[in-house]
Amino acid sequence: MKKPKIKITLIDQKGHMGCHRGHRIGDTFDFDTERGKLCPMAMHVAFPYIDILRYGGKLPSQQEGSIAFCCPDVEVINVFKIEIEEENI
Known part of the structure; x- marks a missing residue:
């Protein structure tokens, strides 16, 4: 069974400081090829x-095929969305 592709996107920021890694809302990462950039x-x-x-x-509270989570830095609190990418067949 082939694992689905995963996309991680920064969708919001709740903290009062900018991201220490320089991530900005809209940044997207392919889990398999770009996880080292996250x-x-x-x-x-x-x-x-x-x-x-x-x-x-x-997760019961999340849409099918996606999960939102926050980074653990309380001053930054970047909100990310993880999604399964549908492959074009």
């Missing part, structure tokens, strides 16, 4: 959610 703190939080989506799971 802030390690955010990646640490994202990884369990990525596994949930990749293996068919869903």
Whole structure:
């Protein structure tokens, strides 16, 4: 079984400081090829959610095929969205 492609997008910022890694709203990362560009703190939080989506799971409060999460830096609080990318067949 082939794992689905995962896209991570910065969709909002709630904190009072800019991102220490320079991420901006609208930045998008391909999990398989660009995960090294994503802030390690955010990646640490994202990884369990990525596994949930990749293996068919869903969080009750989230839309099918996507999960939103926040980075753990209280001064920054970047909000990211993880989505399964549908492949064109």
